[in-house]
Amino acid sequence: MVAGPVPGAVGAPAGAAGPAPAAAPPVTVPALTDWTPREGSYSFGRTTRLVADARDKQARRVAATLGGDLRAAGRGTVPVVDGGARKGDVVVTVDPARGKALGKEGYELTAGGTLTITGATEVGAFYGTRTLLQLLAAGDRIPAGRTVDVPQYAERGVGVCACYIHITPEWLENLVRDMAYNKLNQLLLELKVKSEAHPEANTWGYYTKDEIRALVALGEKYHVTVIPEINSPGHMDPWIENRPDLQLTDIDGKPQPSRLDVTAPEAFAYYTSLIDEYAEVFTSGAWHMGADEYMLGSDFAKYPHVLEYARQKYGPDATPQDAFIDFVNRVHDHAAAKGKRLRIWNDGLTGDNTVPVKAGTTVEHWLGVKTKPSELLAQGYPVLNASYSLYLIRGGFHMNTKSLYEQQWDPRSFEGEKVASRDGITGAKISLWPDNGRGNTENEVAASMYLPLRYVAQTTWGTPNPDATYDAFTARAEAAGHAPGWRDLTRLPVTEGTYTLRDSKGRLAPADWRISRTADGYATLTSAASGRCAETRSGRLTLNVPLQPGTPVTEESCAASNTLQRWQLTAVPGGYRLTNAITQMAVHVTEDGRMVQYPADQQPPAVWRLGSVFNVASSARTAGQTGL
Incomplete structure (x- = not known):
């Protein structure tokens, strides 16, 4: 663990003439880009207390979470107290008046005789405590200085398909802790929750509602929003394999188990009932409906009733794609009525439709198609970068983090296009997919995503290249380590x-x-x-x-x-x-x-x-x- 300059940082050679270089920021992920060094240091010790005003419930919650994480990190019980601070204390403050400078998620951290963390919101102060935990990973002494640390993008995330191949709750809990530790704030979960309304759908690969409630509660504690996805109207086979009445049927009368019939009122009612059931356990204000690859390996010509539906509803110039967009928009309205903002993948936006997607729908761009990110941004849609280059696939493609780092990749770099401005871009995420479910175990996936997760955290929060080389960034990530409370799931509990x-x-x-x-x-x-x-x-x-x-x-x-x-x-x-x-x-x-x-x-x-x-x-x- 290192607390000084990162390997590869530029400085004057030993013995060189001239003024001493400014002290490099202490090592964190994401890196501190606004660090003003001061004389001396802060020392964490046995008498350290966490000071938070008893009248400030937000600051007290942040301090309590920090206390639990310090205990999990092996630093014993650090009390949360009210009143004045003394040397060695950590002071946590939430000051809404700082909103202009710090925004929703930024914070100020000052280290000296005491260490103070100030956010304009509870989440901002929380992120300041994540920086403190990383600084303490290097030892009890932190160099004196001040930082104002504000994210570049609002959405910084990870997407996980636990939709066919089950992923253990313990693995997901580790992921949430590490995400928060690196200031990532959004976990997309494509998964199946065991349904009471539709027991015929409960083939294996599901989670119980209690398991999801526990995961969502952990996410809320660590300010990671867990967004659910049931992919539709394609990739619906986990849900409708036992419901042929809801499956899209081709011109030869053959039902398609993976495709929901977008023209059938019963199919829409079925899907929206699942949204309602998921709302019992997911508290997120967003709903992801997927909407990708509906016609994968086929085309609308095999389903003439889809075109007939579109023309009946939108006139003689309508296309089959309009029926697809119509389904998306109806889901948008249902979700909005439940207080949920809709999210979709981009590949279904082929430009062949005459009906536009409802305004406010977030488009997650993963694949280069006819409709470019710049067009979506110009039309006013929020766009998240979920590029294929950020994928990790079991038994398949793995994100080349080293190459991306050396290219100075950032969330403006989409598949097929790099846009000039970050205006309208909500952020970026890595995505984990089980295309070959037996290709890797969970533990192998956890190891392979260690650096990708931290790189996406870095490039969505701060600058893409805080270090001169990728090796130096790797050393930075290894120095910060895992979050307190992260469990090593690779230990065999019996003797061979x-x-x-x-x-x-x-x-x-x-x-x-x-x-x-x-x-x-x-x-x-x-x-x-x-x-x-x-x-x-x-x-x-x-x-x-x-x-x-x-x-x-x-x-x-x-x-x-x-x-x-x-x-x-x-x-x-x-x-x-x-x-x-x-x-x-x-x-x-x-x-x-x-x-x-x-x-x-x-x-x-x-x-x-x-x-x-x-x-x-x-x-x-x-x-x-x-x-x-």
Whole structure:
């Protein structure tokens, strides 16, 4: 950890004549671009207190959150107090009169005998505390100085498709903490929430409402807005695979499970009922409907009733694309009536429509098509940069952060066009997609997104290139580290060795298993009898993954690259839970000794007791059962 100049920073060579260079800002992500050094330093110690006016509820909340994060960072209990500050204290203030200088999210931080953080709003003061936590990652002593730190863009985010392949709540919680730590403020989640209104849609890959409530509450605490998305009218197969009556039917009478019929009143009613149900758990003032790739691999000519619908509603010059835009606009109006602002992807705006998208709809631009970002901006639409160059795809394309850094990429650089001004551009985000669901595990994705996340934080908050080289920026990011409370999910909680597995009902798994740690922190289970590995592979595949509850876990030829052979062991009261790293379903053993997988809300996960048959560390056979 470093607290001085970043490697690669320009300064006078040792022994050179002339005045000493100005002290470089201490290391943070995003970098501090307005730092005025002063003599001396601030010291955090055992007597440090967090001072916030008892009458200021916003400042008290910020101070309380900071206190919890300091405790999570191993700095003990730092009390929140009222009254005057003394040497070593941290003072948190929310002063609305500073709004002109600091805006909604900016803050002023001054380090000296005390350290003061001032925001015009609660969120601004909160971001000042994130800077403090990063400064303390380098040690207890912070160089004296002052910064006024204000973001360049309002929306700084991450998009995650947890829509087909389930992503664990623990992983998402880590993401929220790291986002806030780096001053990112928007998490788009394309996902399925288990529906009470439409139980026929509850095929696996969903989250319970309680899981989402917990994640949204964490986001609110850390000022990360969680925006839900149900992609429509394309990519609807997770929702309507069991509803052929809502599927778009082609000229040959063949229904399309991934396409909602935009002409059917029942389809619109179905989709908007999902919006209403999601509003029970998501508090965001935005709704993302996707609206991308509706005619992917096809064209409107195969669906003549769509053109007929458009002409009946908009006249003889209407196009099939108008029926699509009509659906978008009706969703816009429904969302607006619920207090939600609509967001869509850009690729459906082909220019072939005569009906415009409703004003105020945010367009997230990911693909270069006929309608350019500059045209959307000129028409008054808010535009967010979600370029393909900012994608990380499981088993596929990964954002080249080094190249983007060296190109001095910024949110004005869209796919196919760079615009001159940032006016109207809301910001940018990286996007995580599971195109090949078994291509990478969650832990591998977390590692691969470490630098992309921090680069997008840097280029949306401040300047694209705070350091002379990408290596220097990498050192900056590594110095700041992870957020307090971030959990290392790569630890194997048992010693490598060979074990019997018996569940809480006394049923024995059908082999002794050699448990070995994988490079990404999971385990492989190799049968001691056959030398083959436990894997779930049967049934219909979705994005190359078997996602049906009840599918078997079988012994297959071992392959280090096969992510379906990786398992997560989690310590729980009485033993361990065993979950597949990709499907995120828990392993059970049936009465007749077969192993199968189920989601936790369909069958409570089995609790496994591990009996040590042969332990690598001790090289000794032991008898009986052990909690290990």
